[in-house]
Amino acid sequence: MLDGTDLVYAYDGTFEGLMCCVFESYECKEIPCLIRPPSDQQTIFDTSKWIETDSQKADRVYNSIPVRISSEAQELVKLGFLTCEENKELLIFRFLRSGFKIGGKVMTMLTDEVVCSLQKAVRHLTSESHKFKGFIRFSVFGEALVAVIEPKNYVLPLLSAHFCDRYNGEKFMIYDKTHSVALIYQSNRAELIDIEGLTLPNVDSTEAKYRQLWKQFYNTIAIEGRTNPRCRMTLMPKRYWNQMTEFDNKSDLFQIQVQVAETKQAIANDIDKTTDKTTRYQIQGD
């Protein structure tokens, strides 16, 4: 078996593609030292091996995880792929190689470099998504609720169930500016849709009034004698503040201006228009 060489796999950046990398490695009895998505610059000296995505192969790998390792391992791999960990591909790959070798026990090997790093990355993802459950701020535009977030990890799939349940029967959209993707929920269905950019219409007076009331509430609830900015910063790091109503002091009217790259999308009642974009994930609605 080839090992410790400079074999590099290149794949299409999808979860299925990554599963195919695992398949390939078993089939060709080789271990890549790097697995990279297509976005990295290609040079003419690039000797990496392109791994074609084949959903049958992908399914075979994916479906064997709960059988040969455990369903927790499958969950970990699925979540691992959503993290912002730079080496997530290699981590998942190595995790699966050892898992297929030693079985469910791999999940308890907390001191193993790979298992430990993968779990840490997933904890970062789940804790970030948990924070967003609270820190997301919606604005009401007509009948629709719209929020913008700038997460590090790909958190939308993890937020879907919570917000669909919370706003059961309503229309809402959460736009992830970092990954240019939006979670859109309407008529009891949720979808993830790639969106290049987003401009929001001006807020109306009711929206402005409630933002104002919220800021007022936020400012009065702190007990003066106990101000503790460092503690607040630990619990709610500044990077979240950008999109939070209580820290918006630009103007009391409208401020969320997301720069549009290609498509200009008007939101509010027009959520429908965006649905013809590529759907990346299909998520259970209710």
Place this chain on the structure above:
Amino acid sequence: MGNAAKAGICHSFSADGRCISLLKVLMTNVCVFDCKYCINRESNDTPRAAFTPHELAELTINFYRRNYIEGLFLSSGVIKNPNYTAEQMIKALELLRNVYHFNGYIHVKAIPGADSELITRLGLLADRMSINIELPSQESLRLLAPSKSKESILRPMGLISTKIQENRTDLVKYRHASRFVPAGQSTQLIVGATPDTDHKILTLTEGLYKKYGLKRVFFSAYMPVAENSLLPAIDTKPPLIREHRLYQADWLLRFYGFEAKELLDEQNPNFNLQVDPKCNWALNNMDKFPVEINRASHEMLLRVPGIGVISAQRIMTARRNGSLDFTSLKKLGVVLKRAQYFITCQGKIMEGLKITSDSTIRTLMSDRYKLPSYQEQLRLFEEPFISREEVQECLTGQI
């Protein structure tokens, strides 16, 4: 609309670092009672206002839709009389639940002195109910809250806890029985307004968990609001460290298997401000240490200073795959700063660590915990002793 998530969600953190999860409002700040420690007491000259039930429901639903809040925490001063006040609150909650179809979280304060029938109706509308004891002894109540008595607080508390019990059996019998305060009841104690000791407060806390099945007891460092010879002077700083120590001890009771009498007694009725309660216990029980990480029981791991619930769990899992050393502990994320003095790995103490006798440890520990200045006192709140779960737990912790 809405759901009541199991793990509490913090929607924001106020400038003092506390979790904001609920819209905390008073139905009115009008009050016919005259509790000396309260800003809304009748004798205080302060502007008064009141929400109509409709205004309150509108505000809640609009904050909720924008994801500003997880729900409502409704309290009130006593307007006209306790029953009238409770009725106003019921009206607001009925609007929210039945007209706006609000399924989010509602925490409501029971009004001391209101009829049982009204308390029951409130309980059927709310997720959690609380009655604040505020003062830890009858004597303090008599002096500072003349319109309240131990009886008027404990009676509804008992009523709520019986109702919760009954409701549990009802729910088993009839699937569609309405839920009575499904998230349980809680209370709050003021720390530092009266001479009551930590021992008294902690024993009372333990009793409340055991006897009334309370979900949480909250502590609030007293901030002077009134000049009164019975209360601490107006320029007294709130006893923040003391409040922090009580919260630490409270966690030890709820998650670490400690009992109040292990932490404090008549001879040592107050917490050591320089050492946290767990460390303090360990220093007084050095005969139980060091513990061997690879063999110690889960209960004992939880008692090691510096090892929390998560670390203990990880150790239990990881050691099934073989013996752990100090490097493995670091990988597991166990913070060794304090723990190193109390543990061995494979029979060895941490390399480079020099301890010759208990007294060395004592010096080490108290050195580390010099009484902090006021600025440092505030910073103490960042101590990672508060786990993420705990922060989430503070759903209703907004004093």
